[in-house]
Amino acid sequence: MTGYDDLLTAVIAGLLGSLVCGSILHALGELVVLGQLVGSRGTLGAWLFLLVGGVLGAVGYSRGVRQVAPLGFFASDPRTGAALGLAFGILGWLLAIVVVPRWVLLLGFTPPIVPVHWPSLVGLLVYGAIVGGLVPILRTRFD
Incomplete structure (x- = not known):
């Protein structure tokens, strides 16, 4: 697999994961919270933030x-890859708990953003x- 194929695999998986995560947050009425993190009052900013962040995360x-x-071995199977992905989602959520409150302060925002945002945990677990x-499935398709 070339580096380009590996990157394309991650981009596709990240976009699909972000779309599902965003759909969950949208259905829960929590997507606007992401937009607030980038200074957007609408959902367009939230979707852009989510899609770009999802691709970078993937x-x-x-x-x-x-x-x-050892992780590469386990990540080569879709089932164990999904389990590693769940751990990755939890890690991302924990990181967000530490980073987001400081980010909000640095940007000078004072909206009521709760540092422990449970709907985002659900979204990040699914993502x-x-x-x-998907990464191992797509890798086998590109090989």
Whole structure:
């Protein structure tokens, strides 16, 4: 698999995972919270933030599991890849709990953004499982 194919695999998985995650947040009425993080009052900013972040996250996941030998072995199967993706989603959510409140302060926002946002945990778990499960499936398609 070439580097281009690996990148394309991560981009496709990240976009699909982000679309499902965003759909969940939208259905729960929580998508607007993401828009607030980038200074947008509408959902367009939230969707752009989510899609770009989802692609970057999937690229990071794909590259990360390839760099660590035991993870690369487990990530090559869709089922164990989805499990690793769940762990990746939890890690991303925990990181967001630490980063988001500081980000909001740096941007000078004072909206009532709760640092522990449970709907985003649900969205990130689904996103992680989709990315983790799709990456090995797409890799075999490109090979």
